[in-house]
Amino acid sequence: MRYDIRDQLSRRDAEITLEIDAPVPIGTDIEFVGNVTGWITLHNMGGEVAAWGHFEATALMECGRCLAGHEVPMSFDFSETCSFAQIDEPLAYTQVASEDERASIPLMDGDAVDLSELVRQLLVLHAPLRSLCRPDCKGICPQCGKNLNAGECDCEIDEVDPRLAPLRELLQ
Ligand SMILES: [Zn+2]
Ligand SMILES: [Zn+2]
Known part of the structure; x- marks a missing residue:
């Protein structure tokens, strides 16, 4: 999920909105059907980058009672603090900390803005822990x-x- 937008974001208060329609980044430990879609706005706050928007994805979950695979639509708004730090080791951030103690999420892969770590953390955070194939399974x-x-x-x-x-x- 690399975007060549670093130059457009370099000034303080620069802002850019992206339409998102991309394969789900690896490392979520959850299976997804299709792409993650939605939009995101990135705003250069000086030191950090504010990111907010809306994502949708479809998780493939196992029913908690009968184990049948079934699709669970996810749809959520988010607001996160990110930084222009390098994603030095993809998947090194496997422990997604709780909402309060999360550090700013790194956004850079070389010179390109890479949203994969942000998207990965958001999907893990918003995925249902347990789900039934139907309410009366x-x-x-x-x-x-x-x-x-x-x-x-x-x-x-x-x-x-x-x-x-x-x-x-x-x-x-
Ligand atoms: Zn079931
Ligand atoms: Zn029986």
Whole structure:
């Protein structure tokens, strides 16, 4: 996500808005479908660069109950503090710190502005931790493993606490 805009941003108070439509940067640990889209405005504050805008992306998540892959649309506004520092080691910033303690995000790859680290951190921050394929997902049968959304299985669900099972055998 490199943009040849360093010269247009070099003066204090210089500002530029970019339309974004690019592949998701690597290193999010999340699978995405399609591109990240939206817009971003960069504003030279003197020492640092203010960045704000709106991004959209579609995460491919596993259902928390039945494990089915399903698409989760993400759409969020953001406002971040960045700097003209070099992204010296891509993916070296794997620990995305909490909102309060985040340092300014480096923006430069050589002479070009590179938004990949910023976008990566924002997507990780806004991705859902857990998601269901549908609100009433029935999950999978713990005994036969059948996806119960496709219909009931033939298992008789054993309600007995497994720790009590030996006791029950004695009683039979
Ligand atoms: Zn599900
Ligand atoms: Zn079953």
